[in-house]
Structures are given as structure tokens and as C-alpha cells.
Amino acid sequence: MKRYLVTGGAGFIGSNYIRYMLKKHRDVEIINLDKLTYAGNPDNLKDIQTDSRYKFIKGDICDEVLVNKIMTEIDFVVNFAAESHVDRSIGAPDDFIRTDVFGTFVLLEAARTNKIEKFIQISTDEVYGSIDKGSFTENDPLMPSSPYSASKTGADRLAFSYFVTYDLPVIITRCSNNFGPFHYPEKLIPLFVTNAIENKNLPIYGDGKNVRDWIYVEDHCDGVDFVCQNGRLGEVYNIGGGNERTNLEITDRILKKLEKPQSLMTFVKDRLGHDRRYSVDCSKIADLGWKPKDNFEEALDKTISWFMENNWWWKKLKNGEYMEYYKQQYKEVV
Numbered sequence: 299m300k301r302y303l304v305t306g307g308a309g310f311i312g313s314n315y316i317r318y319m320l321k322k323h324r325d326v327e328i329i330n331l332d333k334l335t336y337a338g339n340p341d342n343l344k345d346i347q348t349d350s351r352y353k354f355i356k357g358d359i360c361d362e363v364l365v366n367k368i369m370t371e372i373d374f375v376v377n378f379a380a381e382s383h384v385d386r387s388i389g390a391p392d393d394f395i396r397t398d399v400f401g402t403f404v405l406l407e408a409a410r411t412n413k414i415e416k417f418i419q420i421s422t423d424e425v426y427g428s429i430d431k432g433s434f435t436e437n438d439p440l441m442p443s444s445p446y447s448a449s450k451t452g453a454d455r456l457a458f459s460y461f462v463t464y465d466l467p468v469i470i471t472r473c474s475n476n477f478g479p480f481h482y483p484e485k486l487i488p489l490f491v492t493n494a495i496e497n498k499n500l501p502i503y504g505d506g507k508n509v510r511d512w513i514y515v516e517d518h519c520d521g522v523d524f525v526c527q528n529g530r531l532g533e534v535y536n537i538g539g540g541n542e543r544t545n546l547e548i549t550d551r552i553l554k555k556l557e558k559p560q561s562l563m564t565f566v567k568d569r570l571g572h573d574r575r576y577s578v579d580c581s582k583i584a585d586l587g588w589k590p591k592d593n594f595e596e597a598l599d600k601t602i603s604w605f606m607e608n609n610w611w612w613k614k615l616k617n618g619e620y621m622e623y624y625k626q627q628y629k630e631v632v
């Protein structure tokens with residue numbers, strides 16, 4: 299049996315990853331350590347709660363005693379736990395620094411003491427910052443521009459330093475924007491899909507021409523598993539979908555699929571420090587033998603259908619603490 303510690307496994311990508319791993323491999327056992335912040339949701343893993351190979355521990359990656367105890371029971375660490383929403387990091391960066399930087403430090407330190415087999419740090423393409431033309435390779439300088447991406451950069455380089463200094467078997471992945479089931483309805487795609495279903499406005503920041511590269515979450519999970527098995531220690535791997543779209547293009551597709559009017563589009567004040575375009579060069583992982591499988595339009599349609607069929611999942615999120623937060627947002631119409 300291969301024993302994994304997955305942190306942040308009750309969030310969007312972590313829960314998809316755990317489901318993916320349990321389905322794909324018979325010989326894995328997974329401990330999910332998650333603090334259950336607003337973004338962590340036990341509903342995301344309802345269907346696998348009874349799998350004997352899965353165990354949930356509610357806890358904080360910053361808790362050294364707890365993390366050290368868990369680390370004696372596992373071989374692999376996949377660190378997804380983070381505060382992950384750029385807008386929230388603009389309003390209140392504190393938790394981003396604490397979890398994304400200090401939490402990663404606690405995990406790395408415990409992994410070093412307990413001599414684990416591999417440590418996968420889930421970083422992001424946002425660490426490179428914005429690029430007008432071309433794509434970032436893994437060796438390009440990191441120029442993060444939001445408190446979120448800056449804290450992820452801290453974690454990314456801290457993980458690398460543990461490889462260089464202590465020979466900790468670290469691999470780092472930098473993926474582009476994910477979408478798919480269980481995506482918290484504050485991010486672009488799930489917010490716009492659920493708002494459109496409810497005939498609410500879709501708040502587009504600035505001119506809507508910012509570009510993101512989109513990847514279906516299952517492809518990202520597959521890429522992380524591939525890198526864990528085939529990646530070289532101490533290396534960074536970009537993971538991208540090869541689907542660069544403006545926010546206006548995404549919005550248009552959502553409205554068409556749901557047969558909703560263009561008049562739901564509302565232009566609002568731009569996000570502070572809004573990165574114009576993200577783009578990663580994925581030839582390094584491609585040379586190793588991996589590429590994403592999903593077609594973007596089909597995967598987006600599949601995702602929209604999932605939200606239409608699972609309003610039990612998102613309706614309560616939009617009614618609770620989420621709305622309190624949302625009311626304080628600066629989504630001021632321009």
C-alpha cells in the first residue's frame with residue numbers, strides 16, 4: 299500500500315484528486331488533513347466517506363504536533379491546502395501568509411524529520427505573474443502580483459529550498475486555472491454558471507479581456523499523479539490545458555449553453571492589480587510523456603450540466619457565509 303497525506307482534500311481540486319486516486323489505484327491509502335475553512339466542504343467527498351482506504355482528519359497544516367504525528371504514518375505528501383481566492387487575498391491577506399507559507403513550512407519540516415518518500419507541492423501558474431506574449435517556462439523568473447500568488451511563490455521556493463538544502467524529495471507543479479465539479483461558487487466559472495442559472499448578473503471585471511488558460515480538474519489530478527510517479531526530484535513542472543480564453547469568451551459560452559440573455563453581463567470595477575494574461579509552456583511535462591485529455595468545450599459543457607444537476611451542493615454555499623462575504627465585495631457596476 300502507498301500511503302498518502304493529502305492536505306486541503308475537502309476543497310475543490312483536493313477532493314477531485316482524492317476521488318481520482320481511489321478510483322485509479324487499488325493500492326493507495328489516503329489521509330485527508332483539512333481545516334474545513336469556508337472552502338472546505340465534507341459534501342465534496344460524500345460518496346467516498348465509507349471507503350476503508352480513506353480517512354479524514356479535521357486539522358490545520360500549521361499545527362506542528364498534529365502534522366508530525368500524521369507524518370509518521372505516510373509515505374507521500376500532496377500539499378493542496380491553501381487560501382486560494384485572489385479577491386479574498388486583496389481584502390485580507392493574513393490567512394494566505396499563514397496557511398500558504400507557514401503551513402507549507404510546517405509540512406516540509408515534518409516531512410524532513412520523518413524522511414518521507416516524496417513531497418508534491420501544488421503551486422500555481424500565477425507565481426510567474428502576467429505575460430503579454432509568449433508563455434512562461436519553468437526557469438523564468440517569478441513575479442507574483444497578488445498577495446495570493448506571492449504567498450504561493452513563498453511556498454514554492456521554500457519547498458525547492460528543502461530539496462537543495464536537505465535533499466528532501468520535493469517536486470513542484472504549477473498548474474493553470476482549473477474548472478469542474480465542486481468548484482466553489484466564488485471563482486469565475488462556477489460563479490457565472492450559478493448566477494446565470496438564477497438569472498442574476500455576471501460581474502465582469504474591467505473590460506473582460508483578461509486571459510486565463512483553462513484545464514479540466516480531472517486532467518490536473520491526472521497530471522499530478524503522473525508527476526508524482528515520473529517527475530524528477532527537485533524539478534518544477536508546468537501543467538496547462540492549452541485553452542487560453544478571455545473572460546468574455548467564457549461568459550459568452552456559459553450564457554449560450556444555458557440559453558440566457560447577454561444582458562446578464564455586467565461590467566464592474568476592475569480587480570486591483572488584475573493580471574492581464576497567464577500562459578505556461580508545458581513542453582517539459584509533454585517531453586516526459588503527459589498531456590491533458592479533455593476537450594475544453596466538452597468539459598465546460600459537462601461542468602455546466604453538473605452545476606445544473608447539483609444545486610443541492612451549491613445553493614447552500616451561496617446562502618451562508620458566502621453571501622456575507624459577497625456583500626462586502628467591491629463589485630461596483632461601472
Ligand code: NAD
Binds near residue numbers: 335
Ligand atoms: P480551495 O480553496 O477550493 O480548497 C482549499 C482547501 O484547503 C479547503 O478545503 C480548505 O479547507 C483547506 N485549507 C485551507 N487552509 C487550511 C489549513 N490551514 N490547514 C488545512 N487545510 C486548509 O482551493 P483549490 O482551488 O482546490 O486549490 C487547491 C490548491 O491548488 C491550492 O494550493 C491552489 O493554490 C492550487 N491551485 C489552484 C488552481 C485553481 O484553478 N483552483 C490552479 C493552480 C493551483
Ligand code: TYD
Binds near residue numbers: 503510
Ligand atoms: P478567478 O476565477 O478568481 O481566478 P484567478 O484570478 O485566480 O485566475 O478569476 C478568473 C478571471 O475572471 C480573472 O481574470 C478575474 C475574472 N473574474 C471576473 O471578471 N468576475 C468575477 O466575479 C470573478 C470571480 C473573476
